[in-house]
Amino acid sequence: MTTPILKAVNVTKRYGKFTAVNNITLDIMPGIVHSVIGPNGAGKTTLFHTLTGTTPITAGSILVEGEEVAHLPGYKRVRKGLARSFQVTSLFPNLSVRENLRLAAQGRRPAQALNPWRRAESLTAACEIADDLLGQLNLHGVAQRASAELSHGQQRRLEVGMAMAGQPKVIFLDEPTSGMGIDDIAEMKLLIHGLRDNCTVLLIEHNMDIVMDISDQITVMQQGQILAQGKPDDIRNDERVRRAYLGSMITGGRA
Amino acid sequence: QSDVIQFGCPVPMSGPFAANGKFADMGMKLMLQKYGKVLGRNLSYTAIDTEGKPATAVRKMQEAIEKGTHFFAGGSLSSEALAMGKEAEKANSIFITYAGADEITGTECNRATFRWSAPTFGAIGQTVRPLLDKLPNAKRWYTITPQYVFGDGLLSAAKAVFKEKGIEHVGNSYHSLAEKEFSGYLTNAMAAKPDVLLLLNFGSQSSDTLRQAVSFGMKNHMTILMAWASGLEQFETLGADICDGVYFGAQYWHAIDSPFNKEFVKFVNSSLTIDPNYSLASSSICTKILLDAIIKANSTDPKAVIAAMEGMKYEGLTGTEEIRKGDHQVLKNYYLLKGKAKSKMRSKNDYADIVSFGKSFLPLDKTMCKIA
Amino acid sequence: MNNFMHFRYTLLVTATVLILPLTVSSGTLATEVLIFALAALGCNLLLGYTGLMSFGQGIFLGVGSYATGLSLLHLHVPLLPSLLIAMIIGALAALLVGWFSIRQRGTYFVMLTLAFAQMFYFLAYTMKDITGGDNGLLNIPRPNLSLFGTTLLATATPWQYYSFVAIVFVLVFWLLQRIVDSVLGRTLLAIRDNETRAAAVGYDISLFKLAAFVISGAVTGLAGGLHAMMTGLAPLSNIEYHASESILIMTVVGGTGNLFASVLGAAFYVLIGNWLSTLWPRWLMLLGLLLIAVSLYMHKGLYGVAQSLLQRLKAPCGAYPGADAADNVNSRATKEKHS
Amino acid sequence: MILKVDEIHSYYGKSHILQGVSVSVSEGEVVTLLGRNGAGKTTTLKSIVGVVRPHQGKVVFQGDNVVGLPAYQIASRGVCLVPEHRGIFKLLTVEENLTMAARRDSAWGLKDVYKIFPRLQERRKNGGGQLSGGEQQMLAIGRALMTHPKVMMLDEPVEGLAPVIVDEIVAQLKLIKATGMSIILVEQNLEVCTQLADRHYIIEQGRVVYAASNAEFLADDGAKDRYLGVNIVA
Amino acid sequence: MNIYLLQVANGVGIGMLYFLLAVGLSIVFGLLRFVNFSHGAFFLLGAYFSFQLGEMGLNFWWSLLVAPLAVGAFAWLIEKFVLRHIYALPHHFHILFTVGLALVLQEAVISYWGPLGNNISPPDSLQGVVMMGNFVFPKYRLFVIAFTAVMALLLWWVLEGTRLGAIVRAGSESTEMVSLLGLNINRIFSLVFALGALTAGLAGALAAPIRGVEPFMGIEALGIAFVVVVIGGLGSFFGALAGGILVGIVQSLMSTIWSEGAHLMIYIAMAAVMLLRPNGLFGRAS
């Protein structure tokens, strides 16, 4: 058995008195798609926030390839190989799509970005990644448009692209398909599935079609805690999960 | 050489000291009108808005000098006056001012700079001393002082007098030049139970202090002396009720009984239908000094005019005034006024009576002025 | 062609610096324009490129003046070192102020810089042994630019001094333009747009903001130093709230997000102010009306106006090509971003 | 016909987004707008309520052309939009969120809303910001009801919600529909749409390219495939 | 009474006026999300209007009513016809506009009333002082404390207890959403802007008998108001109250403890609050 690439041990996050994430312990194995599902407000996004360093953790420890990162600020965890997308689209609205991706790619080597002399175009590595992603995300046509001018669906795709641009070891995707069209969802599903060739995927999704199809492992959260964990089939048949979360599953059609 | 002699009136026309600039401008204009032509040449002037900022003052003065102006009278704030004095010396021009700072004719004095107003030493000497003579039982004094060089000048002069006369200085409150709320300092002063409250601030700050002191009923328990009042402007701002019974030190008062002042007041009354206030009068007299000196030197070469000014004696607003050669300080009277009740005022601007006046100046060797 | 695109603003600035003496009759006034343009450049780097509205630029102008003043008065250093000291002190002050303020965003940031401006003012006011208090530092000399005893450039007359300042100005402008076109500049733009995302893709936003602050402080400190030499004094009014306010107004009036805009803004503000003040003692009212007019009708500042005029002129022969990333920002930046 | 959108053209800056959209809604009818991302569904809703102002065309509501009126006037006539991001006021309590929207003449009072959404009553003193996504959606719908709309427009009401919550909201929307409310629904989730709607429009690149009744649409796999890219045929 | 207690009491007196001065700035910020640099000018106008009304023979009480209303009405017009057009612009345009407006108003005051200050007497019934042991306090200042306390209660009720208040708070989060609910947000904007100006005008009219009137009182008032709202938290009613009183007390106490640093201390207190509680004492996260 391989060792987990990411280990969360007793991770807790409190907002004031309210505990959003309560003592969660989680092992993420490399090279798989690991989904996190659960009702609204279960603390999924908050768990992502603490793992990626977007908000500081209250207690617990986080190990990336055995190295403690719990108290590193978010930008330093990027260098350890973590990257994320946001549930609520968060782009550089006034910059072009290509520039958005280039900046995201450059984030792995931020020291270069402090150079007050070199021009951005001369940093070919980042530019190549950006161009590559434009193709993969089918955003070539709008590469020079400011990202604020894209439609919601295009913005969602770019949002995922921003995480991919960091060429992470572990990529965190927070509801990447929310607001996407049905055809785009299918594409996104393929894209996410493909990602695991290069990295580990942590996925929050409410679309069970995707979750059940491409996940290797599923964690179900409820009220800040882990309710169940297992392979898609186990989860689908777990009575507690059905009651707490899946219901009659109008979303995503047949599960 | 052009056929006009150009004068500059660098004063704050905008910003918190705008009142000053407005009247100073009128004062210079009036005096130039009065003289008409000098040495057969026309007189013209430019009002220069210093905005109360030394840097702006200097910059605009440089600009005026580039355009051929060499005679400047103005600078009502210490900081701008000091700065402009330096610039005048550098650029071979003359600057005469009526600002407060002692350094102008003290440590920072120079060949090109003159000052009409009496320094802090004189202001204290001609207010605190006569008041002590009048009130021999006033043994406890409290001071309120703006914390900068000018305020410190007044304060140390006052302390010297206290020491000499065996007065108990029961406390001092320093405040910044931005202060507007004085009730805290006044509470402090009241707690010290002084016989005399000596205000060493000036302008709107001294008005605010006095107004608030009166509202705290302090006039009933002690004598209030404002050592450096700005004269008529201040009385108009405060109104007779507040000033009634309060002592004021002043450089100028329109009711001064001197030949030239009488003539001057009449002239101002007829041409502007107002009584001259301090800003107007001092700007006028400074302009007059420059004009007289130009006539005396029979030249507009600044060096010659400076030479003519040094030691010049003339009939001025406060009687016979003299420009001391060693520090370019005008030796003139300083006045102690006492505000009177509205019912006793004989005319609109008859706010106060002159209680006493006189000249006191540091001897030359104590001014620390070294004019090269 | 590519080279021209990179240098076009620097060329424009060089032209401006050469034309200014023809339109302004006073060397001092022309020098003041350039000095405040420098300060506005520093402010623009923060406002237009990093999204930080600093109400404390007067601090750096002030400490720059004091630094140059003190080094010339007491250390008797030559011209360039004294300016270098102003830059260093300006940068250090910016480091300090920035260190505390950049944790805040939006209006709180504005307020905090304002508080610092007031604090530095009162500090300068209180420490009169060093700063001269309300009187300021007087008698600051203006050395010639010389090397090993030979004078390269005299600075005695206003126009001589203007030439010196003009050279420095073009040089600094070119450097700053280079900076905003660089990777660093682009990253700052990204931070201005969305801090959370910038942090999430790996940038230490505090570090970048601090870098912008320090550059801005150095440039503004340099302006302060030049100003002290111009007037021969380092007054308290340079560090006052009003100095900060004026610098900010110049920047906004010129237009944010393009460096040349700041040159326009400063020239406009200084020259118009100077001219209006000779017309009417209540000239500040006209200035106020002008500010209102700019905020109502010139949303891209003077630069935007100039640009659209230019475009109208040369519309037939092809539009202006390389629009800067920052040019189109003003119209869309939302107010949420600032609050 | 309570609302008739007639050939409207709308722009964001210079980009021509709606290129002649026509849609109509009858009294008590539920109509959906379908289409891929960026087709212009949200823009259509915004154009109806006046947040985006159509340059051409008419929006006739109860016989009056409302194009050009400010948004608040159109809204106060009875067209209420529940936007994509719900627009809950985080600083207000649940109850304040509801009461601030109340109209004096509204048929929907606080009680009626609490009856449909009992969860909101449990949370009435909570701040709007403390609600979970599903509760926020309920609150947004409830608040819209308080304004007593004649046409309610819902923009992706179940986006990002857990399946159980989707069930709940769909059930409640059915209740609301039963009261005779006209609804325009924008939704990516076909299942939800077909359960609720009477008619469907499909928008593509700013034009209506397909319109059909619910039954027709359910049967027409070709249309779904063509316009929505649901690979049902394959 | 102990001198420090005296100063604290005096500080509360100053602080209540500061509260009234600052609360409008805070409310306007809360809804409109920009810092109104012309707030000080409204304070100035309030003072001068009440001075003018007094000159015209109106008694103090009427001036106290009419002057703030006139300022409010003026601000309402400004908002309705001019300010409204720049809400959508970035932050710095709001500052530019309000700085411009403040300049225009201040210079207009100088043009009309002259650059020199003037005095206003408190009404006869409030002349004189009250003695409490060795604590002397002007009757008029006592009245100001009581009056502002009543005003504070009234304002608090309007903002927290009424539907209008709820709408105002809602508008401070999202104006578009408020109009989507059929409420005319523009009217609310005008109203709140006018209310903010009205409170500033009231503060001016109340302060005039203490401070006199003087064309530059606006700038100074603005500086104080900034400090108060930053300490208390932008947009917070209680913040303005706490901030006002705190600043008043600091200022008063410092005049006994270290008088030359009184002003510096206010700003140091402000910086300290911002570092320890970045959003002010009562502010919410931005």
Ligand SMILES: Nc1ncnc2c1ncn2[C@@H]1O[C@H](COP(=O)(O)OP(=O)(O)OP(=O)(O)O)[C@@H](O)[C@H]1O
């Ligand atoms: N900044 C915050 N302050 C206080 N409470 C918060 C904050 N952020 C989130 N919460 C609360 O934490 C809980 C978990 O939120 P989180 O966003 O993690 O849920 P989620 O599982 O991602 O839900 P969804 O599926 O709706 O996105 C919620 O009840 C939310 O209200």
Ligand SMILES: Nc1ncnc2c1ncn2[C@@H]1O[C@H](COP(=O)(O)OP(=O)(O)OP(=O)(O)O)[C@@H](O)[C@H]1O
């Ligand atoms: N604020 C804006 N500025 C410029 N263009 C915009 C803006 N908002 C939307 N657009 C453009 O308008 C088009 C239609 O957008 P709209 O939001 O109406 O799509 P939609 O059908 O609701 O899509 P989605 O399902 O992604 O929400 C898109 O191409 C988008 O790029």
Ligand SMILES: [Mg+2]
């Ligand atoms: Mg979430």
Ligand SMILES: [Mg+2]
């Ligand atoms: Mg949409």
